[in-house]
Amino acid sequence: MLVLCTLCFVATSASAELVVIVSSRNPNPVLNAEQVSAIFLGQTGRFPDGAAAVAIDQGLGAAQRDLFYRQLTGKSPALLKAHWSKMVFTGRGQPPREAASDAAVRRMVADNPSMIGYIERAALDPSVRPVLVLQ
Amino acid sequence: MLLHYFPGTLLPAAFATCVLACTPLYAQAQAPVQAANAAPDTAAGPTWKLSGFGTLGVVHSNSHEADFSSSILRASGAGVSGSWSPNVDSRLGAQLDVSQGAWSGVLQVISEQRLDHSYQPRIEWANIKYQMTPDLAVRVGRIALPVFLGAESRKVGYTIPWVRTPVEVYGALPISSSDGVDATWRWSTGAVRHATQVFSGSTDQDLGYGLQIDANNILGLSHSIDYGPLTVRLSAARARLNTDIAADLFAGLRMFGPRGQMLAERYAIVDKRVSMISAGASYDPGAWFVTAETGRTRTDSLLGGGTSVYVGAGWRQGAFTPYVGYAQIRADVATSDPGLQLEGLPAPVAAGAAQINGALNTLLATIPIQTTWSTGVRWDVASDLALKLQFEQVRPRGGSRGTLINSTPAFRSDRTVNVTSIALDFVF
Numbered sequence A: 001m002l003v004l005c006t007l008c009f010v011a012t013s014a015s016a017e018l019v020v021i022v023s024s025r026n027p028n029p030v031l032n033a034e035q036v037s038a039i040f041l042g043q044t045g046r047f048p049d050g051a052a053a054v055a056i057d058q059g060l061g062a063a064q065r066d067l068f069y070r071q072l073t074g075k076s077p078a079l080l081k082a083h084w085s086k087m088v089f090t091g092r093g094q095p096p097r098e099a100a101s102d103a104a105v106r107r108m109v110a111d112n113p114s115m116i117g118y119i120e121r122a123a124l125d126p127s128v129r130p131v132l133v134l135q
Numbered sequence B: 001m002l003l004h005y006f007p008g009t010l011l012p013a014a015f016a017t018c019v020l021a022c023t024p025l026y027a028q029a030q031a032p033v034q035a036a037n038a039a040p041d042t043a044a045g046p047t048w049k050l051s052g053f054g055t056l057g058v059v060h061s062n063s064h065e066a067d068f069s070s071s072i073l074r075a076s077g078a079g080v081s082g083s084w085s086p087n088v089d090s091r092l093g094a095q096l097d098v099s100q101g102a103w104s105g106v107l108q109v110i111s112e113q114r115l116d117h118s119y120q121p122r123i124e125w126a127n128i129k130y131q132m133t134p135d136l137a138v139r140v141g142r143i144a145l146p147v148f149l150g151a152e153s154r155k156v157g158y159t160i161p162w163v164r165t166p167v168e169v170y171g172a173l174p175i176s177s178s179d180g181v182d183a184t185w186r187w188s189t190g191a192v193r194h195a196t197q198v199f200s201g202s203t204d205q206d207l208g209y210g211l212q213i214d215a216n217n218i219l220g221l222s223h224s225i226d227y228g229p230l231t232v233r234l235s236a237a238r239a240r241l242n243t244d245i246a247a248d249l250f251a252g253l254r255m256f257g258p259r260g261q262m263l264a265e266r267y268a269i270v271d272k273r274v275s276m277i278s279a280g281a282s283y284d285p286g287a288w289f290v291t292a293e294t295g296r297t298r299t300d301s302l303l304g305g306g307t308s309v310y311v312g313a314g315w316r317q318g319a320f321t322p323y324v325g326y327a328q329i330r331a332d333v334a335t336s337d338p339g340l341q342l343e344g345l346p347a348p349v350a351a352g353a354a355q356i357n358g359a360l361n362t363l364l365a366t367i368p369i370q371t372t373w374s375t376g377v378r379w380d381v382a383s384d385l386a387l388k389l390q391f392e393q394v395r396p397r398g399g400s401r402g403t404l405i406n407s408t409p410a411f412r413s414d415r416t417v418n419v420t421s422i423a424l425d426f427v428f
Helices: A002-009 A034-042 A064-072 A077-089 A100-109 B013-026 B247-254 B256-266 B347-364
Strands: A018-023 A052-059 A097-099 A115-120 A128-133 B046-059 B092-098 B103-112 B122-133 B136-144 B177-189 B190-208 B211-227 B232-242 B272-282 B289-297 B305-315 B322-331 B370-382 B383-396 B419-425
Touching: A018 A064, A018 A100, A034 A052, A034 A064, A034 A128, A052 A064, A052 A100, A064 A077, A064 A115, A077 B046, A077 B092, A100 A115, A100 A128, B092 B190, B177 B211, B190 B232, B247 B256, B247 B347
Parallel strands: A052 A097, A052 A115
Antiparallel strands: A018 A115, A018 A128, B046 B092, B046 B419, B092 B103, B103 B122, B122 B136, B136 B177, B177 B190, B190 B211, B211 B232, B232 B272, B272 B289, B289 B305, B305 B322, B322 B370, B370 B383, B383 B419
């Protein structure tokens, strides 16, 4: 709730402000950047409360995707590809599933309490809940 | 698929056919779900995925008395075999992943030059994995030995900033895979992410020319820690090693009485305990990075033992990543031996004993002592494609030939070899 209030005060330039969302049925209140980063980089398979976490990416090359990883992890698309190549070719995991758009991510996340994704703030609706705002 | 564009010499027809046969399955490929028992899976059957990686590399060396190579298990390199060589770094790997729910399987095959000059593919990974919980996974089958920060992915050039993992550190392992079981448990304390892996197995590695190296009772532990930009890895492994390398030499030694027997027992690689311990750390805040690793290997045999260390650093400027590195390996055992005593032996027998001493010392001189300074730049040309240019000064020391192979009798230690490498790495 505090996060949503601070959202109102943040001066946004264009529409490109991303929020990390979970299903409105997911009990996790708030996640910090490190916890979200660990889920999306395959370092953990769980939310802080212990429930299983499944990350959903936007499509390769999507502006939201590049911005998300740059803001959250500092990694460029090439570095991210190197990270996942290392994971895939050592059998440690596969990159997250992809969804084609903000609306597709929102729909998948809303239907599944274990999923976590990121969309533009403008695409928020009551079926999903933001757990982190990216600056 | 990129495989179609490769010349016939790089990929034997059998391997190409095998991979092409799997291509129809790729038609229904989707990225498998990351946490197996989480989301209700709408897919009815197993999910297949084909991926791969490779490097096209060419290396130049100014040595006329030895070859520069990335591994001792190669037939040739750059130098005496030809000042330019494509065999040092060129390789192609393909991986087939299949998953259904909590079960998954992987098969990875790599084609690179072997001791017998061929590029016959070798199975690097072949295992079945069961994800018991989102944090605990068990595998049965073949895995790459998880010692050093990048040992399991050292052949995927795209994941490494430099052209190759430092030979002084990564070339010191007598074995590189294990057929058995392993378990990995991920846990965390606050923002610190841990992964603890234990493994056990054995391996039979075919070296070519009818030679083999076997390791039994492999047992090891590898622990990784991730904390923001810092990654640390600590590993330890041990095994019992057996190989018929230099069998004729030891048979010859045994004919020379108690001293010969003692020398044979000391150096023969028969049921010898090998142990490896390593520690590595990498700090990567994004704009720059530093990596350092150290390892120690003991074999109590002809293969010797040594301590190696590596430090590398680089910074990122747009699509360019210039870097520098220093690597060193130092033998912890004697790299020469007085051998059999020649006094009191009749002349023809003494000549035979001298020859055996010579052969023993030639082999001991292959225990590496070497330092390398390197610098280079990586250019991320396009997505999934990286071009690298690297210069290094390699200096075998102390009478050793270092990590160089195919040394001629004219080879002298303590001379710098200049090596230039160009590599194109890709993933698909």
